[in-house]
Amino acid sequence: MAWVYLIVASLGEIFGxxxxNIYNQKKSFTWLFIMVITFGFGFYFLSLAMREIQLGTAYAIWTxxxxxxxxxxxxxxxxxSAGWKRMxxxxxxxxxxxxxxxxD
Structure with a gap:
C-alpha cells in the first residue's frame, strides 16, 4: 500500500x-488556496508512504x-517544448x- 501512497503523493506534487504556474498567471486567492491544499495532500501521502519505504528511496521517487x-x-x-533532448x-x-x- 505504501507504493500506492507514494504514487498519490507524486500526483500531489505534479498538480501542486x-x-x-496557474497562480502566477491569475494571482487569485482561490488558486493560492488550491496550491496549498494540493501540496498538503501530497505531503500527507508522502508521510504515509514513508512509514514503510526508506526515506531516500521515497523522496527520490516522489521528486x-x-x-x-x-x-x-x-x-x-x-x-x-518537447524536444528530443528533453525527452x-x-x-x-x-x-x-x-x-x-x-x-528496494
Whole structure:
C-alpha cells in the first residue's frame, strides 16, 4: 500500500507545481488556496508512504515522478517544448525512479 501512497503523493506534487504556474498567471486567492491544499495532500501521502519505504528511496521517487509529471504537464497544457533532448533526460528520470523501486 505504501507504493500506492507514494504514487498519490507524486500526483500531489505534479498538480501542486501546475497550480503554482496557474497562480502566477491569475494571482487569485482561490488558486493560492488550491496550491496549498494540493501540496498538503501530497505531503500527507508522502508521510504515509514513508512509514514503510526508506526515506531516500521515497523522496527520490516522489521528486522524480513529480519532476517527470511536471514536465509532461508543461508540454501538454502550457505549450512547453518537447524536444528530443528533453525527452531523453525525462526518460533518465523515470528510469532512475524505476531502478530505485526495483532495488528496494
Amino acid at each position: 507545481v501546475m497550480t503554482i 522524480g515522478l513529480g519532476a517527470a509529471g511536471a514536465v509532461l504537464m508543461g508540454i501538454l497544457f502550457f505549450k512547453e 531523453l533526460f525525462l526518460t533518465c528520470i523515470i528510469a532512475g525512479a524505476v531502478g530505485l523501486k526495483v532495488l
